[in-house]
Amino acid sequence: MFDTHDTIAAPATASGGAVAMIRISGPEAIAVCDRIFRGSARLADTPAYTVRFGRITDGGRTVDEVLATVFRAPRSYTGEDSVELSCHGSSYVVSEILRLLHAAGARTAEPGEFTARAFLAGKMDLAQAEAVADLIASSSRASHALATAQMRGGFSDDLHALRDRLLHLASLLELELDFSEEDVEFADRTQLRGVMEEIGAKLDTLCRSFSLGNALKQGVGVAIVGAPNAGKSTLLNRLLGEERAMVSDIAGTTRDAIEETLDIDGVLFRFIDTAGLRRTDDRLERMGIERTLAAAARARIILRVTDAADDAAASPPLLPPLRDDQRLIEAINKIDRCSRLTLPAGALGISARDGIGIDALRRALRDAVDTEALYHGDTVVSTARHYNALASARAALDRALAALCAGRPADLLSEELHHVLHHLGTITGEITTDEILGNIFSKFCIGK
Numbered sequence: 001m002f003d004t005h006d007t008i009a010a011p012a013t014a015s016g017g018a019v020a021m022i023r024i025s026g027p028e029a030i031a032v033c034d035r036i037f038r039g040s041a042r043l044a045d046t047p048a049y050t051v052r053f054g055r056i057t058d059g060g061r062t063v064d065e066v067l068a069t070v071f072r073a074p075r076s077y078t079g080e081d082s083v084e085l086s087c088h089g090s091s092y093v094v095s096e097i098l099r100l101l102h103a104a105g106a107r108t109a110e111p112g113e114f115t116a117r118a119f120l121a122g123k124m125d126l127a128q129a130e131a132v133a134d135l136i137a138s139s140s141r142a143s144h145a146l147a148t149a150q151m152r153g154g155f156s157d158d159l160h161a162l163r164d165r166l167l168h169l170a171s172l173l174e175l176e177l178d179f180s181e182e183d184v185e186f187a188d189r190t191q192l193r194g195v196m197e198e199i200g201a202k203l204d205t206l207c208r209s210f211s212l213g214n215a216l217k218q219g220v221g222v223a224i225v226g227a228p229n230a231g232k233s234t235l236l237n238r239l240l241g242e243e244r245a246m247v248s249d250i251a252g253t254t255r256d257a258i259e260e261t262l263d264i265d266g267v268l269f270r271f272i273d274t275a276g277l278r279r280t281d282d283r284l285e286r287m288g289i290e291r292t293l294a295a296a297a298r299a300r301i302i303l304r305v306t307d308a309a310d311d312a313a314a315s316p317p318l319l320p321p322l323r324d325d326q327r328l329i330e331a332i333n334k335i336d337r338c339s340r341l342t343l344p345a346g347a348l349g350i351s352a353r354d355g356i357g358i359d360a361l362r363r364a365l366r367d368a369v370d371t372e373a374l375y376h377g378d379t380v381v382s383t384a385r386h387y388n389a390l391a392s393a394r395a396a397l398d399r400a401l402a403a404l405c406a407g408r409p410a411d412l413l414s415e416e417l418h419h420v421l422h423h424l425g426t427i428t429g430e431i432t433t434d435e436i437l438g439n440i441f442s443k444f445c446i447g448k
């Protein structure tokens with residue numbers, strides 16, 4: 001799938017900046033650059049990890065003045081000889097240099113090909129390589145913390161520890177097979193079960209963390225729900241500090257769900273402003289309400305807005321029951337209109353119009369997301385591929401446990417344990433296929 005014998009080149013920076021960087025990697029990287037680079041010495045004679053000033057020339061014409069940084073195998077990002085050319089950020093200059101590099105023997109890199117080479121050279125495992133893409137895409141302190149922890153290898157270390165324990169169990173069982181005539185048990189079944197249950201508990205913890213990890217990476221979904229005219233759109237505008245949602249006095253105007261994002265103290269929230277919840281015969285409005293309910297079902301936080309003047313107890317509870325990982329925040333709106341108001345327990349009194357109670361509401365939103373685990377170094381799984389592999393590993397472990405409890409023979413047990421190992425191995429890339437690699441790296445940007 002990825003040919004690593006040739007030399008690749010690609011821009012590593014997005015266009016529009018003052019400076020651009022073009023990256024070249026592969027066995028011929030330095031020689032290719034020397035064909036178009038004119039400096040005080042050849043790059044081939046330049047020590048590794050040194051920057052040299054020079055010109056890129058096309059025949060007699062100077063294309064640009066550049067800085068060339070030389071890296072030598074195996075101590076480079078890709079593990080290969082590499083050069084990074086920093087040039088001026090003109091899209092013309094960049095495309096000219098790339099054209100010259102191609103003529104000099106480099107080919108255009110596929111998306112993610114530099115990182116794929118780093119993985120294939122053993123510079124990082126697959127989970128770490130995926131974290132590189134997450135880091136580039138990270139847009140909040142929390143998603144950044146997720147990516148950097150995974151890049152440092154925290155998750156990979158957890159998986160290796162699990163893998164070692166499983167391998168030990170499997171090898172004890174396999175030893176029994178060698179002595180099958182003698183009917184010995186090297187692996188005490190009670191102990192074996194204890195260890196398998198511990199591994200299962202660890203897998204469960206990792207699986208559970210995905211709900212938080214996924215929310216932090218994609219943005220924590222907040223569904224703003226409540227009766228028409230309760231002030232949902234006004235509240236969303238107030239939270240965002242901008243006039244983005246439509247505000248109207250006509251009940252039922254917000255027919256389409258609107259999504260807006262907001263960073264509160266390092267966590268990205270995705271707000272879903274929704275059509276008013278009320279019983280209606282209008283088909284279009286009915287559809288909006290159904291979308292509301294679907295969005296609320298996906299959201300991690302339900303922010304229910306009630307008009308302080310309405311009798312909350314009289315309005316029917318249209319919300320489906322909350323899931324374990326969902327939190328409800330109750331906001332009683334338009335308190336500016338009430339001189340005396342007793343709030344229900346746990347509810348926040350706000351005025352979306354006048355901005356009263358909005359800071360407290362922001363705090364309540366932030367507090368509804370528990371990032372303790374993330375900032376205290378626990379592994380938080382944030383990639384669906386990893387979650388699926390962990391869930392498959394858990395299912396295989398359950399089969400092994402069932403086989404153990406049923407007193408099944410050692411070879412069957414060891415086979416199931418190897419299935420668990422297989423699924424865990426796909427996460428870090430000990431076990432991989434071209435298809436898996438293709439899927440992962442095709443989502444990267446060019447030049448990474």
Ligand code: GDP
Nearest residue numbers: 228229230231232233234247248334351352353
């Ligand atoms: P939605 O249907 O729930 O989205 O409600 P809107 O945000 O469109 O608001 C309905 C009406 O209530 C508008 O006329 C708003 O100006 C008004 N409104 C919203 N919030 C407040 C508030 O805090 N105080 C007062 N007095 N009026 C508000």
